[in-house]
Amino acid sequence: MVKKSPAAQGRKRDVRVRLPDDQHGEAVAEAARQGVSLSRYVRTVLLEHCLTRRPPDEVASALSSLSRQLSAIGNNLNQIAHVLNAGNHAPVSQVLKDVQAANSETRALLRNLQP
Template identity: 35%
Template sequence: MPDASSPSRIRSSRLSVRASPDELARWSQSARFLGHATTADWVRTLLQDAVLSHHRGGTVSRELRQLRGELGRIGNNLNQLAHAVHLGDAVACGDTLQDIDRLKDRTDHLLRDLRPVRVQRARSVSVPLMH
């Protein structure tokens, strides 16, 4: 690992993100709660974790859009089945019920992935100032 004075450790580049004052306050509070000295330190950790895990952004929103589309199709199927029942037709709804169970499982899996990992909060240490 390079020492702090090596050229690869010097932070001479800047990455900027625009945020509302509320967003910035929430991010800062979250960073402190998770034991980071600064929001920048927390963001560096998040980015490094994403690089190491090969996690690409947008996965959750894409998955939610897919789930929403499937829910719409299942709802359409349920409406067609209900209409057939009201007409007195015999209906087989096994496939639709299996689709609902499969979608429920996918949703549960996504929600488990979204749950934040509990990080033990770092204890603050008082260090006397030298005068």
């Protein structure tokens, strides 16, 4: 009798996937590069990309860009606050426009993520 590893004991369902030869070869090669079995590689890809509802690459890239933009806006706001606290005047109109643009872009991305 073949004894299952502790990790495999909780897995009770088989999923069969048919691939063209070239895609199968790519999957086998990638699994080998990562030092895992083809089964583990396919399971990892499935869980990371589908079951966890990870955003598509383009959305993740856009969110990363927005994060950088919001960080820059925050820095600008801190600089403006520093100037104002020193009793001087500071132009805030561009920072407000940047905040509004980032807010609009964020809302559009969120609309794309919702089912």
